[in-house]
Amino acid sequence: MKLLVLLGLAGSLWAQHPPSVVVNLNLSPEERWKPLEKxxxxxxxRKIAGKVIESQIPKWMHHAVIPIVASLEKYIPQPYAGEIRGIASMMxxxxxxxxxxxFAYEFTAYCTSIVAQDKNGNVYHGRNLDYPLxxxxxxxxxxxxxxxxxVAYVGTSFAGYVGLWTGMSPHKFTVSADQRVTKRRGNGWRNIMSAVLFHSSPVxxxxxxxxxxAKDFQDAVMRLAKKPLISGVYYIVGGVRAGEGVIITRDRKGPAxxxxxxxxxxxxxxxxxxxxHWRTPPPSDHRREVAMKAMNAVGRNRINGHKLYQVLSKPPLCHRNTIYTTLMRAANPREYITFVRPEGCPYKIN
Structure with a gap:
């Protein structure tokens, strides 16, 4: 299988592409992530994982939660429990x-996502994922x-992490998740542990x-809107037909x-x-304003994946904490492409 062709990684846009890892869902959960070793x-x-953990929780708290987390393993559903066990063995x-x-990755995914439809009804979806590491x-x-x-689906993630914040089900839909910032976020680890015990799902x-x-766009929207979650989030979903695009603002128990x-x-x-979207962002955050101005300047007649990449490359949409940009179009799975952003986020086009 020619993964570079499948994922559309041969393009004219300047950036570094990440490696591709194939996960065979027909294997046992403990064996699926073996390709990570290559x-x-x-x-x-292992060293980077330690840095992530250290940056997210104090050392004293890390030691304090180890026995709790060990018990929590009993409550983690399959296939995630088996996949995590297999990754731990490899590492x-x-x-x-x-x-x-x-669970640490569930905290600070500050992102920008855009879903758009051109004059011919084609739906494009792009996202920046920002993380302060x-x-x-x-x-x-x-x-x-x-x-x-x-190919059942594709996604973009970090090695050692079994969840997805970005992905596509070919010829069905695309989806990205953005963290929902609220005034009352509570104690993150306490919320995660208690939520998992009560069978709520990580984002x-x-x-x-x-x-x-999910069978199609509508089915995906219903699933993403209704299932209880450990925290609020935004799910941005794009389909294959005209009009199939939505932003779902989630509370823990359902859609807001x-x-x-x-x-x-x-x-x-x-x-x-x-x-x-119905509230005014903080005075220090101009991403929405800049994104809307840029999208209006491009216009519906000219929007495509290339233009969407340019929009997502504009500061402050793309900045020093932007880890990657993914562009995707479910109607043409070859257009799923990820760019790892160098620090400073240059957006030179060859």
């Missing part, structure tokens, strides 16, 4: 550390999930499950708002940048 050095992965590290690593650029990967020898697990199980494309009334694109 794509990444396990010693380096030759404590399973508690891999569990903590996976530059070392994650070296762990970014595109993942091809195979089932019965065929990234629900996204991945939806990619694997569903904001669809309305191309007949001027709403040919939607922008999400970590704040509710």
């Amino acid at each position: 794509a990444f050095d396990m010693n380096t992965l 030759k590290t404590n399973i508690s550390d891999v569990i903590i690593l996976n 530059p070392v994650l650029r070296s762990l970014t990967m595109d993942v091809v999930f195979l089932k019965n020898g065929k 990234s697990w629900l996204l991945r499950e939806t990619l694997e199980e 708002d569903i904001w669809p494309l309305e191309p007949l009334h001027g709403g040919w694109y939607r922008v999400e940048a970590n704040f509710d």
Whole structure:
């Protein structure tokens, strides 16, 4: 299988592409992520994982939560429990550390996502994922999930992490998740542990499950809107037909708002940048304003993947904490492409 062709990684846009890892869903969960050993050095992965954990929780708290996390393993559903166990074995590290690593990524995914429809009804979807750890650029990967020898879905993630914040189900839909910033966020680790005990889903697990199980765009929207989550989030979903684009604003128990494309009334694109679209962002955050101005300048007649990349490259949409940019179009899966952003986020076009 020619993964470079499948994922559309041969393009004219300037950037570094991440490695591709193939995960065979027909294998046992413990064996699925073995290809990581060929794509990444396990010693380096272990060291970087330690940095991620150290940056997210104080050392004293890390030691305090280890026995709790060990008990939490009983409550982690399959296939994630098995996959985490297999990754821990490959990394030759404590399973508690891999569990903590996976939940640590649920905290600080500050992002910008845009879904747009052109004049012919083609739907484009792009996202920047921002994270305040530059070392994650070296762990970014595109993942091809195979089932019965065929591509079930693709996504972009970090080595050692079993969830997805970005992905596509070919010929069905695309989806990205952006963290929802609210005034009352609570105690993150306490919320995560109690939520898992009560069978709420991490944001990234629900996204991945939806990619694997949803039949089409409408089914994906229903799943992403209704299942209980451990925290609020924005799910941005793009389909294959005209009008299939939506931003779902999630509370833990269900949808707070569903904001669809309305191309007949001027709403040919939607922008999400970590704040509710009906509220004014903080004075220091100009991403929404810049994105809308740039999209209006491009216009519905000219929007395409190349133009969307340029929009997402504009500061402050792309900045020193931007780890990667992904462009995707479910109607043409070859247009799924990820760029690892160098620090400073230059956006030179060859």
